[in-house]
Amino acid sequence: MPMNLHLLRTFLTVVEAQNFSRAAELLFVSQSAVSKAVRELEHQLDLPLLERGGAEGKALRGVALTEHGRAVFEHARAIFALERAASEDVRDRAELRQGRLRIGASTTVAAYWLPQAIAAFARRHPTLELELVVGNTDEISRALIDCRVDVGYVEGEVADARIAASLWRTEALRLISAGDGVAARSKRMAASALAEQTWLLREPGSGTRQAAQAWFDAQGIVPARAIEIGSNEAIARAAAAGAGIALLPETVVADLVAIGRLRTIALLGDANAATRPLYRLELVNRPQAPALRAFLALDADSTAPRARQSKPGT
Structure with missing residues (x-):
């Protein structure tokens, strides 16, 4: 009884x-x-x-x-x-003396945008467990729905009624190809010429792949050949080695452009000012735990890209 x-x-x-x-x-x-x-x-x-x-x-x-x-x-x-x-x-x-915060982030966000906020949070709350789960946009969305992460930061759009997506940042994208060892040099190409190039692309489900496809559609480009690579950093290195061209976040390519390993490509008559939004994801109607509220407060002040920002030449 x-x-x-x-x-x-x-x-x-x-x-x-x-x-x-x-x-x-x-x-x-x-x-x-x-x-x-x-x-x-x-x-x-x-x-x-x-x-x-x-x-x-x-x-x-x-x-x-x-x-x-x-x-x-x-x-x-x-x-x-x-x-x-x-x-x-x-x-x-x-009172934030115990607990665990699990953050999900797509690869570029995890590598370039979140480190400062994570470091600041770890210093301020040393007794809390902190976990960063890295995956592409689809993987982080599924982890959020399955409650394996408390918040997600992704590069691609998410269409799921269970997820509330809010604009978090906007980052610049750059068309890049192998450099010639001269820093800040760029070249211009017509859209028709770009279509004939070998393109280095992320896998389906990646926010970078979504951004590239949206840019292709806007420019009327259908790539003649594509090589799929599952990492933005790996794409940048492959492009520097001459494997093809790519559309990547500026935070990823800035250092390689600065030393001449990569160079930017501008469309004829275009300033090459492509951008993409970054989103913060939370589950609809899921209350924010104290640890998450504390991280979001730090995130507003501490988040900045790790890579040095360099302006491409004209």
């Missing part, structure tokens, strides 16, 4: 206080209410819990337990110890 926890707590207090009147003081009730509660618990359990050699709280010196009473007392002590532990754990989490 279900056990009444209020009656059980009263019984535990009587045994620990070894006196009915003292238990009443601790519980802020009358002694008669304490006596009634213990008798009612015995009635509900159909077991005698106390040895009664006199009037409760008066003639008895201390409280003598029956064999059944000792068993119930041990159970009660374990139950309410667990309750205290749970209360302390919840309080520590609310």
Whole structure:
């Protein structure tokens, strides 16, 4: 049968206080209410819990337990110890002394946009566990829906009614090809010429792939040949080696452009000012935990790309 926890707590207090009147003081009730509660618990359990050699709280010196009473007392002590532990754990989490924050991010965001915020959060809350899950936009969206991450930062659009997506940042994209060792040099090409090139592309489901496809559609470009590579950094290195051309975030290619390993390409009559939005993802109607609220506050001040920003030549 279900056990009444209020009656059980009263019984535990009587045994620990070894006196009915003292238990009443601790519980802020009358002694008669304490006596009634213990008798009612015995009635509900159909077991005698106390040895009664006199009037409760008066003639008895201390409280003598029956064999059944000792068993119930041990159970009660374990139950309410667990309750205290749970209360302390919840309080520590609310006060950011304990807990875990799981952040999901697509590869470029994880590598270039989040490190400063993560470092600042770790310094401010050293007792909290922190995990960064990295994947493409689709993978991070699924992790959020499955509650494997608390918040997501992605490069691509997400169309799922369970997810609230808000604009977080906007980053520049650059068309790049192998450089000639001369920093900040660029060239111009017609869209028709670009279509004939070998393109280095991310896998489907990647935000960078989405951005590239949207740019192709806007320019009327259908690549003659494409090589699929699952990392923006790997694409940048492959482009520097002459494997093809690519449309990548400026944060990824800035250093290689600066030293002449890559050069930017501008369309004839175009300033090469392609951009893409970055999104923060949260589950609809899921309350923000204290750790997440603290991270979002830091994120507003601390997030900046890691790579040096360099302006491509004209």
